[in-house]
Amino acid sequence: MDFKRLDEFAKDMLFEAGRRIRESFSYDLEIETKSGANDLVTNIDRETELFFIERIKTFDPSYRILGEEGMGEKVDNLDGVVWIIDPIDGTMNFVKQHRHFMISVGLFVDGVGKLGYIFDVMREDLFYAIAGEGAWYNDSPLRKLQPVVIEEAVIGINASWVTPNPKINHEKLIELVRAVRGTRSYGSAAMEIAFVVSGKLDAYISMRLAPWDIGGGTIIAKEVGAIATNLHGEWFDFLSNDTFIIANPHIHQLILDKYIEEK
């Protein structure tokens, strides 16, 4: 496969999707809730996913699309070429802040990640990777992650996991919050992953992420030496939701061993 050509195709598609989303602020958003009051979707999420499906199917009708909004065919395996897409990651930020939301795209061939993109729509900032060739932030190559110790780490975590919750021992996470230099919470998993692969964060942890939240980011992670696993230290099937950690390789195992205790 010609990944250079696919990379150019993917970037054109992302930049145009970004333009459309930015223009959408001039008309009304239709906002609905999905699984709960803080799980939002808008007409723009759906329209953007449809735009990707139309573009990709025009490029090659055999390609399949696994998108958050389920606007394409049902995808229950990763045979052949599958694009895993979140048209807007951080929908609450999109709705409330008009910034801090990303488009996340991963191209998988027979289940192996080949091209990964995280696009910050309002800043027009692109983090991306071509498997085996490297990763970039716009035109600048991303470096391999440099060693970091836990005391100097800045980690991304949502405050709700540090309160009593059914998924994880929050007391241990409090110890982690005390051990590190600082914590951040941006409200877009793809943005936090983009920050880890570019060294702006040293780890990001979530109890509940879907394939489209992490598909593109895990491909970029491999190129810079960031380690992405579920909280058991395992790789993902990219078809179901899972727990998630991406971290600098020097602290990934330490965080799992010392600070993570799932219920």
Ligand code: 2AM
């Ligand atoms: P979204 O905006 O695409 O829904 C917010 O903390 C992060 O978690 C966002 O990346 C958000 O993605 C994701 N998220 C929110 N609700 C989710 C759910 N029910 N399952 C998986 N990821 C979710």
Ligand code: CA
């Ligand atoms: Ca989304």
